[in-house]
Amino acid sequence: MLGKAFKKLRRDLAFRHGRRLRQFNYWLVARAAMAIISVLRLLPVDSALNFADRVARRIGPWVGRHDVAIDNLRKAYPEKSEGEIQAIASDMWGNMARLAAEYIFLDALFDFDPASAKPGRVEVKGVDHFVQIAGEEKPHIIFTGHLGNFELLPVAAATFGMNITALFRPPNNPYLAEYILSTRRSTMGSLLPSSTGASFALAGILEKGGNIGVLVDQKFSGGLETTFFGRPCESNRILATLARHYDCDVYPARCVRLPGNRFRLDIEDRLTLPRTAGGSVDVQGTTQLLNDVVERWVREDPGQWMWFHKRWEISGRRRKRQQARQHGEAA
Template sequence: PQKSDAEIEAIARDMWGNMARLAAEYIFLDALFDFDPDAAKPGRVEVRGIDHFVAIAGEEKPHILFTGHLGNFELLPVAAATFGMNITALFRPPNNPYLADYIHSTRRSSMGALLPSAAGASFALAAILEKGGNIGVLVDQKFSGGVETTFFGRPCQTNPMLGMLARHYDCDVYPARCVRLPGNRFRLEIEDKLDFPRTEEGSVDVDAT
């Protein structure tokens, strides 16, 4: 809200530039992810929060990881799979069915299971958590009819699914993101699990979340 019109326009241009790079990087995900914990110096990808990745992979209970359309967010499930985490990522397939099939097969080989965001996806995610699995979701999308909140000081509606799943399964929820670095490099970060607001009964408060 405090940005000038010129600054907002510059941010918007950078956003479209990031999406263009993301589209070009789709087919090179395996080559882009070169993280090696034993390397003397960082490669193209560095990872912060390795202990979290390893801990989640070793726990026999459900987890939710969430991120936004930041950097090359597609590298996050690749990192999760690299550290042995069994995770199903929710994704929106392209409208072109041939391109959708190609991307689905390409991405599944490097980042584990994929779940198209279509009717019934929330029930499929719930079924995965019910079995003790892990899911990854994007949360920075407009959702008409969702929970009223604010984003950068502006009113908007957001999908309550993450809070509802966290409440129902009382599972740990971790935020993650990808940051673009100079020199065509990336930093993948997973932060400490979130401590959600609770109701008087002790369950996760979906609206406050």
């Protein structure tokens, strides 16, 4: 009896004060994050990044999302031993911590100079593609995934004079979102928050001959039925739809984290997109092609991707349709 009353009281409090409690929690987390950032700023760049890596590898296994990451890794790599799976997860946490800490030092990290023969922290593969895209007066789409420090790609684009608008998803925490957005805008040029109406904004940019950058490796509820690592998932069709409508060139680009706090930015050759019998871009085939490209990248550097993301989670409505279809086939 008392247990039921306590649960009811907790639900009532959550209903009445849930928003305030959530905002307070956001504020508390942001204050803690900013305190850590203040400490890291006092350290040399390499010391700060290495420290963040070490701490994350210790804390990561205690975070709830660690179980999600391990489950995803086991299903993606059934041939790997448990030790190998745990090692990849540890690398992932180290990579995510470095990414967070690198926001503080973006200006210091990106030292690539196209006119200099002296190597720095950042090397660029596919310079000719950057130069070509920047010089062409027509729309382009550049896509990437959450690999390495993907935030360095728009910085590189700006270095080559490329006018590009990057679509991004702000954190749920409004206090952290404000900090991250201000940091990004100072180094990355135009940014477009991922929200209702973003697809129309992207279309408007391409309509004017601009370039857009899009991350394509997240779950999209109600998206196209595709596969990733051989498992069903839902993917956003927006990039393929825009490519079909504007018939624009699509380029894959990624960041690879190298030893010694160094990076390689790689913009690959223009994709040959699948076409329908009528000659237009095949939206389903193109969306799957994007998944295949990102899967290749992840297989090459599995510890640099965010395995804790619920990429393979299928919406309830679609799951019911799949079950009904399977039941009909079995009958």
